[in-house]
Amino acid sequence: MQAVAVGSETREHDRELAELHRLGDRDAFAEVYREHAEAVYNLALRLSGDPFDAADLTQEVFLRVFRHLGGFRGGSSLRTWIYRVALNHCRSRLARRRPPARSLDDPDEPAACELADPSPGPEATALAEDAARRVAAALARLPLVFREAVVLRDLEGLAYEEIADVLGTRVGTVRSRIARGRDRLRREIEKEDVS
């Protein structure tokens, strides 16, 4: 699990990157991309359930980051700020498209986790792939508000306070959404196991 507190060194580094970007330093944006591309891509992947949509979303998110990074003042960590940009963009894009749920009845339908990684490790046995596919599908069926909270907590490792900052809501609401999201996810998975 990642550290909850954001050190003053990190904050200073974040502000410095934003300032350099404001001054036209190309390396600053490249560094921001290097540091956060994986997180943004994985967030988009788990919210959209589709690796190709995730790649599109990631491009668009970083375009927004590029446009607005100069305005970042360090009120939160850059990580939180980028998650917020990413989440808002994913929300608006996903609201306009089809539901992300995939059918579990279609064995040919690859799970997002498979497509995202063209070179699966040796542990990626058929059984594990099937389990991962079921979990990805169950996650995709959660209502977006619960999915966001669960993904930010259990896959991205953010603390409750950081999630509240990203979602623009209270810690109590975050706590409730995570609990309800996990509970629904458990029921979805159990339902699949029984059927």
Place this chain on the structure above:
Amino acid sequence: MTAQAAHLDRELLSAYLDRELGARDHTEVEEHLARCPGCRADLDGLARAVGALARLERAAPPAALGELVARRVALDTGRRGWLDGLERRLSTLAPQPPVLVLFTVTVALAFIVYSFVHAMDRQGRGEVSIRPASAEAARPLLERVETRRVGGREVVLRDGAWRELSTLGEAPARTVAAGTPEAAELLARHPWLAELAAEGRAVVLRDGEEVVALQPAPPTAPSAKAAADDDR
């Protein structure tokens, strides 16, 4: 705090699982769990959901994503001059250790100097003639890649075909020939295609879930009359 209640609500158990409770609440929940099998079962259920999510491996972003982001930024901002440097910077996700970079540069320079001296020597002996490389090969790759925005979409000219950026690296699932009813349907769904299709090049696009190639109509055979006209 509801730890004294008959059963704990799942919200409390979930926060306990995440160690997001204060010390006092945490202790009270632990004490309750020690004497309540029902709440322990609920906690196990939540833990199973968290454990199931751990099966989802983190995915590495596609290798070409950095290049696409750089291109997107350059297109959007109109800063074509940014493209070369930014693309190079974003395409290398992992920073290289300085020693490795220094070693690579040294070896590359040594090889270039050796090759040059060797070539001059051979040329001096009349073994080879040095010709300038073709202009096409000498041009940087980015200059040969044409990008365009059509109907709000960005397309790139690759291997003689216009491709939507999001289809790069993917083989088309099916091919549709221009002039067929299927092509007409495709054009109806994607009116922006018409402009590109009129150029006589193939267009690769994302149609819903799949990648589709629209092939241009083959050149029509000259009619007998036209051939006769040509003969005259």
